[in-house]
Amino acid sequence: MRMRQGQSAELLRRLLRAKDHMDAASHEAWPVERLAKVSGVSPAHFAHSFKAAFGVPPHRYLLTRRLERARSLLRDTDAPIIEIAFQAGWNSLGTFGRVFRDVYGRSPSDMRACVQAMPDRPGPTPACFVNAALRPGLTIAVSEKRRQDPAPIKKTQQMEVS
Numbered sequence: 158m159r160m161r162q163g164q165s166a167e168l169l170r171r172l173l174r175a176k177d178h179m180d181a182a183s184h185e186a187w188p189v190e191r192l193a194k195v196s197g198v199s200p201a202h203f204a205h206s207f208k209a210a211f212g213v214p215p216h217r218y219l220l221t222r223r224l225e226r227a228r229s230l231l232r233d234t235d236a237p238i239i240e241i242a243f244q245a246g247w248n249s250l251g252t253f254g255r256v257f258r259d260v261y262g263r264s265p266s267d268m269r270a271c272v273q274a275m276p277d278r279p280g281p282t283p284a285c286f287v288n289a290a291l292r293p294g295l296t297i298a299v300s301e302k303r304r305q306d307p308a309p310i311k312k313t314q315q316m317e318v319s
Contacts, residue, residue, distance in 0.1 A: 168198070168206060169210060171196040171197055171198060172196060172203075172206060172207055172210050172211070174195055174196060175192040175193075175195045175196045175203070175207070175215070176207075176211070176218070178192070178195050179192070179215070179218065179219050179222060180222060183219060183222035183223050183226060183245070183246055184223070184226070184243075184244060184245060184246035185246065186246075187215070187219055189203060189204050189215060189216075192207075192215055203215070219246075220256070223245045223246045223247070224245075224256070224257065224260055224261075226244070226245045226246070227241055227242065227244075227245040227253070227257065227265065228261070228268070230244060230245065231265055231268055231269045231272070232269070232272050238250070238253075238254075238265050238266060238269075241265070242254075242265075253265070
């Protein structure tokens, strides 16, 4: 969290409250108006202050949390992909698949097959450790990422599957 000049400690506590709500229930809809209400500030002020404090807009932060949850469920459960999409907060299987592929470079079913095919898969690891290590770096919007030339998959990206 970055404290910019002009941001009070009280505002940062309010922003953290909204962030905590998103973390606790990332599967729920969190429009800026709802987050602003949790924080006790106007929607415009909330959106600007959240990005200034955390480096990403609220929607992208929520998207990151949903992707982490989906990836964890793909790795640790045998639940159907449509169920995972709904549990992670998507309303559409198509949107889930497209966003997942845009961010990770492979479909959810490909990701699951790759992880399950690993001969010496590690035992269950606390999700907080895995999520922190494999957090997608969404520094640009997913739609912008899709328009860029596809980069070759690096060895580190291949190892992230574990």
